[in-house]
Amino acid sequence: MSKLAEVLAAAKAEDRAALIGYLPAGYPSVDGSIAALRAMIEGGVDIVEVGLPYSDPQMDGPVIQKAVQAALDAGITTLDVLRVVEGAAATGAPTLVMSYWNPIERFGTDRFAAALAAAGGAGTILPDLIPEEADDWIAAADAHGLDRVFLVAQTSTGERIALTTEVCRGFVYAASLMGVTGTRDAVSGSAKDLVARTREHTEVPVCVGLGVSNGVQAAEVAAFADGVIVGSAFVRRLIEAPDEASGLVAVRALAEELAEAVRKGRR
């Protein structure tokens, strides 16, 4: 069992959802992002996603776009991202890389998988890589013992959910709503339906992301999902902080709020 699977199983044993937090590498700086990821983990996040900044983030809303652009403007590279992974993974928390596909292909599919494994990374989430295009990545991930998370969406047919869950290792990422990353006032009700439809096809845990930004929403999602994924709300804490230290405080506080919520969700 991979470390990621173990952490998800442990959460399940506690009859709660796992908490998964996202932050992009390199924002506000390379070291600053390591500190923020660690603050998140200290606050109670079980699993972290390290975003690999990309010039054309088609699936991201304005908050993540802003942080990612700042990281790129400061000259972040894939090598720095791997350093951030190392910094986060050193805490013991399973650390995934969230990336668009081209930077990985350009780095070298196998080279990236090897480097990620060497950095202590647990696997990847690749939002623009569908199973039909993923043969090379699946082979590389398997060769280096990495988990591979693929996404299902509300518009996915049963056939596509079957195809996707078949290749998922670690967990299945269920996109709770149709749209890009960002905080929303309400979590879409059909997320529950998507999780149920996904579970018809797989035993792999199903975690829900997109639009979850506070404890109330996290508890709501935790009631039916194996994991709750929060991204933009964390990034916003960093963007809105007057300085790095208060950003870390805000990130830790949000992680604490969400960690409590995922434990309340099923009561």
Next chain:
Amino acid sequence: MTDDSAFSDAFFAASYAHVSPQPDPAGHYGEPVYGPSGKLGGRFMPEALMAALAELTEAYHKSKNDPAFQAELTHWLRTYANRPSLLTEAHRLSAQAGARILLKREDLNHTGSHKINNVLGQALLTRRMGKKRVIAETGAGQHGVASATAAALFDLECVVYMGEEDTRRQALNVARMRMLGAEVIPVSAGSRTLKDAINEAIRDWVTNVEHTNYLFGTAAGPHPFPSMVRDFARIIGVEARKQTLELTGALPDAVAACVGGGSNAIGAFHAFVPDESVRLYGFEAGGSGVETGLHAASITGGAVGVLHGARTYILQDEFGQTLPSHSISAGLDYPGVGPEHAYLHDIGRARYEPVTDAEAMEAFRLLCRTEGIIPAIESAHAVAGALRIAPRLRAELGREPVILVNLSGRGDKDMHTAAQYFGMEV
């Protein structure tokens, strides 16, 4: 073997009969093209859009073989878009070039460019799919204007995303789109040009996919766009092939077209792919020169990667970040190219060369002064390319070559840029 219809599976099969494996079997999921540099095309897009891409692919394959759809499209092309477009023999330009130059006059289409061909097809498909809202991206504004036009004609709500930088360069087209009832949204993310407008349009699509169709403006992006846009554009080459045969009694020695995303070029090339004697030349935007790094020549100066849903030649750095493109022509200012061009390049069927801003503007002025035709700056790249290959072909053939140039659009929209370039008062 060239049929009169806009497109057909039979013709497609014939075009690539010599290629194995077949690049685009009419089917369900878009089987990518395999070239010597590996897999091209494909569908690198979020899962959330897979249902919409599948729906569009199905609607396209059904319509493509449906005589009623073909008749409807042909009706609008003939009675609205001004097809067939003329073939003009450019006598004075020919004398200067040392080649017999024939101009395929896509500049005379309604809305002023080849873009209307694709947009009418996609708008009709939208109607067939029962969707009421269309979105589009635009660089030079020609595709945006064509989309706004078709939306007005077919009573569809229309939103056009345009890089902020481009809204400044092409202010006249912004006004045209708004006059036609479209909403134009300037995009201030990233490099504020076409690639960022595409990102924003994809974000809109993923959010509103249930009732929205994406009218993609070029033969790039995820399947089915490269083959669908090509099929809607290929009437350019089908007509030009016939017109050239009628005029000269033979096929041209070469076809020249400008290549940004590559829809006008693939439209001009496609009917000629099986004609081995016809050389196909794509002229990319060389900007200040490929060696300066300030260009938009994805094939000549880029490398294979994935951008906007397809694997193809793109401008990228060593870590796979898209590099900004540069061209005096907003319509060619894109750091990628359609995967079928990548394929034609890889198999050696078409040649791609960069044309600099300076060469394009010189050809722009020459065409104005010799033929009384003000071309789009995009199309001026094709004219410049034709002037460049003329002596080469002449030497190779030992006679005056016949070069078919796709004049993809007219230059009214570029007057401000041209006046500034030539230091004239507007």
